[in-house]
Amino acid sequence: MLEEKLEFLRGPGGLRAAGYFGLKLLTRIEVFRIVWILAQSNTLLVLPSGWRYLSFHTDEALSAVSNDMRERLAEQCGSSPKQLFGRGGSLHLLLTGNTLVAQLSIKRGPSCRIDSPPLHLGMAETDAFLGYLYTWPAYRRQGAAKYLIAATVNDLATQNINRVIAHIRATNVPSLAAFKHAGWRTGATILCTLNGHLLMAPGATRAGLTLRSGM
Ligand SMILES: CC(C)(COP(=O)(O)OP(=O)(O)OC[C@H]1O[C@@H](n2cnc3c(N)ncnc32)[C@H](O)[C@@H]1OP(=O)(O)O)[C@@H](O)C(=O)NCCC(=O)NCCS
Numbered sequence: 452m453l454e455e456k457l458e459f460l461r462g463p464g465g466l467r468a469a470g471y472f473g474l475k476l477l478t479r480i481e482v483f484r485i486v487w488i489l490a491q492s493n494t495l496l497v498l499p500s501g502w503r504y505l506s507f508h509t510d511e512a513l514s515a516v517s518n519d520m521r522e523r524l525a526e527q528c529g530s531s532p533k534q535l536f537g538r539g540g541s542l543h544l545l546l547t548g549n550t551l552v553a554q555l556s557i558k559r560g561p562s563c564r565i566d567s568p569p570l571h572l573g574m575a576e577t578d579a580f581l582g583y584l585y586t587w588p589a590y591r592r593q594g595a596a597k598y599l600i601a602a603t604v605n606d607l608a609t610q611n612i613n614r615v616i617a618h619i620r621a622t623n624v625p626s627l628a629a630f631k632h633a634g635w636r637t638g639a640t641i642l643c644t645l646n647g648h649l650l651m652a653p654g655a656t657r658a659g660l661t662l663r664s665g666m
Pocket of ligand 1: 553587595628
């Protein structure tokens, strides 16, 4: 356990993350990074053998997958898939055979609710918000998040989306690294209290985003 913690601290971004943990303990303030990438559909993406990418935009389309898989993916997508689709959102999956490798949800502009912290995000009509990125534990560190994010951005570019936005806890080293390696830019920062009250969002206005507290 101690060895694991030391490895984390020594790894890239480990000390900075430890600083944010300290800040959170002392001040009860949490920091999130807002990152984005411009969507392009011309990126050639070759998935590892046996992996396939699927996107779902309606509950009818999702009914083609097994009940078992629907239940598993609902565990990691915040609201139910039906609610997500009802608000114009979509689900993006990486599978091997009939097993879930990784998943994420997309909400489209011009506004959406972020569940954690509980905020309303205002963005452009042609922006999309990526949330609930999750690689199932057996498939971590095999590039699943990297492939799924890239495939989703390609897919969204064909659907009139110009920019994809995400937010990441400043202490979430794996996720920060995954987005950075995939070429995403850090554009703004969210500071909020532990119960989700927004304190400030430096850089948000310049990025064409508005944020306000509330469910
Ligand atoms: C964050 C998460 C999605 C990464 O998924 P993953 O499929 O393991 O990521 P990838 O294999 O595509 O990794 C891509 C890059 O991210 C970085 N990365 C991934 N896991 C990492 C870790 N544990 N520590 C440090 N860097 C890590 C690496 O730079 C990696 O590239 P490399 O393996 O070539 O060095 C996964 O750990 C997860 O589901 N965590 C729990 C949920 C979560 O935190 N979601 C993100 C919310 S924003």
